[in-house]
Amino acid sequence: MNVSPQGFYKWLNRDESTRDIENRRILGCIEAIYAQHDGNYGSPRISAELKANGERINHKRVERLMREAGIVGKAGRIYRRRPLPGNPCIKVENLQREHGMPSKPDSQWAGDVTYLKIxxxxxxxxxxxxxxxxxxxxxxxxxxxxxxxxxSALNKAVRRKNIESDLIFHSDRGSEYGAYAYQNRLKELGIEPSMNRPGFMNDNVYVESFFQTLKTESFKGFNFESVEELRTNLAWYLDRYYNFKRRHGSLGFKSPDEYERMAA
Known part of the structure; x- marks a missing residue:
């Protein structure tokens, strides 16, 4: 390809195009959102945040600008714990699988336990x-x-919400949930118990996915010096950030609180 010296220097000293200026402005917005969410957001959530802020922009453009700038959201893997042996006398079916995904708030809850090393x-x-x-x-x-x-987790949830008569609670078959004390408390509250099928760990996949998100976004790269520091971090992430600010892909990139209020 033959290019004259005059043509090369004209290209080198060309004015920044309107598109370049706009890309630079958008990249500044992307960097601000990325920092605001501690590097947790990838291009889909950043695109949703930009649109919520009034920007008319294609997600592919956001993805390209992030890639060119080396901006990458955190990623993690699912950590599965082995449930403690449950109570063999408790006979509970997987009602969640039978009913499918809920169509309104407070019709299906799910619980699980994960481990954190401090x-x-x-x-x-x-x-x-x-x-x-x-x-x-x-x-x-x-x-x-x-x-x-x-x-304790169940009682906190109950104090926060009004229990309806058709509420299902799903868990694995571990002793923390199969114990008589837990099953009796569900009965007192009028909550129908539901449990994983024996040997099917993936029956509680939504809570496992939540734990993956929590550990990736709130623990990756952090070293907590004490249990109190851990508890403070959990309170901020769970009660303030995750519920009210974090955009969820399966909720149309709405936060859980926003999505719940849309159903009211």
Missing amino acids: NGQWQYLAVIIDLYSRKVLGWELSDTRTVELTL
Whole structure:
């Protein structure tokens, strides 16, 4: 390709195009959103945030600008725990699988426990989420994996919401949920229990997916010095950020609280 010296220097000293100026402005917005969410957002959520802020922009353009700038959202993997042996006398079916995904808030809740290691010591986190909105309704942290842990998370969720008569609660078959104390509490509240099919760990995949998100966004790259520091971080992430600010892909990139209010 033959290019004259005059043509080359004209190209080198050309004025920045309107498109270049706009790309630079958009990239500044992308960087601000990325920083605001601690690097958790990839291009789909950043695109949704830009559109919510009034920007008319194609997601492919956002993806390209991020790629060219080396901006990458955090990614993680699913951590599965092995449930403690449950109560063989408790006979509970998988009602969640039978009913499918809920069509309104507070018709199906799900709970699970995950492990977090702080200074060489295990801490256990129990959560309850609404499967309709993915909202975290109750959570508890403890250094022991017992029915008291899961009951505390349940009671916090109950204090937060009005229980309807057709509410289903789904969990794995571990002893933290199969214990008589837990099953009796569900009965007192008029909540119908539902459990994984024996040997089917993926039956509670929505809570497992939530734990993956939590560990990727709230723990990756962080070193907590104490349990209190961990608890403070969880309170911020679960009660303020995840429920009210974080955009969820399966909710049309709405936050759980926004999606729940849309159903009212």
